[in-house]
Amino acid sequence: MPIEENVEYAIRVQDVSKVYRLYDKPVDRLKESLSLTHKNYHKDFFALNGISFQVKKGETVGIIGTNGSGKSTILKIITGVLTPTSGEVQVEGVISALLELGAGFNMDYTGIENIYMNGTMMGFSRKEMEAKLKDILDFADIGDFVYQPVKTYSSGMFVRLAFALAINVEPEILIVDEALSVGDVFFQSKCYRRMEEIRQNGTTILMVTHDMGSVIKYCDRVVLLNKGNFIAEGAPGAMVDLYKKILANQMDDLEDELREMNDFSGEPGGLAEKSLADKRSAVDKRAGKGLMREHLTINPNRTEYGDGRAEIYDLGMFDERGNLTNLLLKGEYFTIREKIRFRADIQAPIFTYTIKDKKGAELSGTNTMFEGADIRPVKAGDEYEVDFRQKMTLQGGEYLLSMSCTGFEQGEHTVYHRLYDVANITVISNKNTVGVYDMESEVKVEYHPAE
Numbered sequence: 001m002p003i004e005e006n007v008e009y010a011i012r013v014q015d016v017s018k019v020y021r022l023y024d025k026p027v028d029r030l031k032e033s034l035s036l037t038h039k040n041y042h043k044d045f046f047a048l049n050g051i052s053f054q055v056k057k058g059e060t061v062g063i064i065g066t067n068g069s070g071k072s073t074i075l076k077i078i079t080g081v082l083t084p085t086s087g088e089v090q091v092e093g094v095i096s097a098l099l100e101l102g103a104g105f106n107m108d109y110t111g112i113e114n115i116y117m118n119g120t121m122m123g124f125s126r127k128e129m130e131a132k133l134k135d136i137l138d139f140a141d142i143g144d145f146v147y148q149p150v151k152t153y154s155s156g157m158f159v160r161l162a163f164a165l166a167i168n169v170e171p172e173i174l175i176v177d178e179a180l181s182v183g184d185v186f187f188q189s190k191c192y193r194r195m196e197e198i199r200q201n202g203t204t205i206l207m208v209t210h211d212m213g214s215v216i217k218y219c220d221r222v223v224l225l226n227k228g229n230f231i232a233e234g235a236p237g238a239m240v241d242l243y244k245k246i247l248a249n250q251m252d253d254l255e256d257e258l259r260e261m262n263d264f265s266g267e268p269g270g271l272a273e274k275s276l277a278d279k280r281s282a283v284d285k286r287a288g289k290g291l292m293r294e295h296l297t298i299n300p301n302r303t304e305y306g307d308g309r310a311e312i313y314d315l316g317m318f319d320e321r322g323n324l325t326n327l328l329l330k331g332e333y334f335t336i337r338e339k340i341r342f343r344a345d346i347q348a349p350i351f352t353y354t355i356k357d358k359k360g361a362e363l364s365g366t367n368t369m370f371e372g373a374d375i376r377p378v379k380a381g382d383e384y385e386v387d388f389r390q391k392m393t394l395q396g397g398e399y400l401l402s403m404s405c406t407g408f409e410q411g412e413h414t415v416y417h418r419l420y421d422v423a424n425i426t427v428i429s430n431k432n433t434v435g436v437y438d439m440e441s442e443v444k445v446e447y448h449p450a451e
Contacts, residue, residue: 052087315419316335334392398427
């Protein structure tokens with residue numbers, strides 16, 4: 001990405017690579033060091049491969065990607081914990097970093113001693129840290145444990161103290177790496193409120209998280225990495241869509257979308273002018289090259305049964321933009337698609353889906369009988385393709401999808417094919433309410449000051 005003129009940057013990452021040498025056997029390292037012919041016994045592993053991006057002062061930027069993408073590695077290089085194999089990082093401002101648990105803390109020191117030690121490392125005098133101490137302790141809220149060695153802390157207490165220290169030293173740049181996933185929901189809420197406060201005060205924030213709801217809600221811009229490579233950067237919603245394609249192994253779809261993002265020709269009929277219907281059609285064509293389920297995360301341990309007269313041979317989930325994905329945004333419409341092949345004549349088949357929570361409680365679902373769909377009798381060899389389109393109002397979280405083809409014969413319920421917990425659904429939300437689903441309340445507030 002080219003550097004804009006007349007823009008102040010807090011962080012500049014330019015063509016950074018981090019390469020590790022991997023040896024098949026420990027003795028190979030010694031052989032290589034003693035080799036007179038400089039023979040290589042190692043393989044190069046690129047944790048990062050030519051990464052470049054900039055973070056403007058006062059901007060909140062998220063870095064997302066699957067495990068092993070290099071997210072934590074780039075943060076460690078920016079904070080100075082690691083040195084790059086090649087490339088350059090420039091930082092303008094005092095960094096307060098919250099990386100993995102334990103970074104920067106001496107486990108034998110008490111909480112108080114670690115506060116002063118870390119303050120000194122960040123350039124604060126003891127007197128300056130004393131002035132901040134009350135705010136830090138009030139935020140951490142771990143009581144008298146602050147006078148005990150941190151090795152006796154639970155992970156929750158540890159992250160409370162570490163985050164309280166990082167966020168209450170008035171940093172110019174705050175760097176957070178997944179640390180908030182350890183604290184309870186109430187502490188996480190308090191942390192995000194505090195992050196929003198310092199963000200409003202002009203602090204630059206660089207965060208790594210798997211919580212796509214937080215990415216959409218808090219980030220101004222997002223950088224997407226995959227297997228050590230820079231993929232794209234841009235608006236949070238667009239980057240989350242690309243990330244979903246990576247999760248679903250839809251690399252063809254990803255490449256098409258990246259080409260579309262980079263097409264600025266403006267020519268009629270060009271990629272830049274594709275309508276949503278065109279995009280959905282393109283997705284359907286690509287899905288047609290194989291099975292939809294090949295683009296989803298399918299449960300290998302699913303339970304299935306039935307009398308075999310019908311088979312749900314393929315299934316898909318599509319988000320509002322027509323992407324095949326297990327990740328769905330709360331508040332958007334999505335489609336569940338089933339493809340069923342019949343091996344016998346059936347008078348009145350019924351097609352269903354059910355969404356359950358991780359404990360197995362049924363939360364929502366419907367079927368073609370409830371919906372009054374016009375389902376005709378089928379003969380052996382016939383197929384049905386059924387779409388259920390609805391709005392996602394479940395809270396952010398993890399759910400399980402089941403589906404079936406059933407019917408009634410002589411008054412008895414008959415199962416032709418049922419798939420229990422066949423796929424997971426991850427709902428991404430930037431606003432969760434109380435309970436299982438959101439009633440989408442509209443709030444009206446009138447303030448009447450005292451006379």
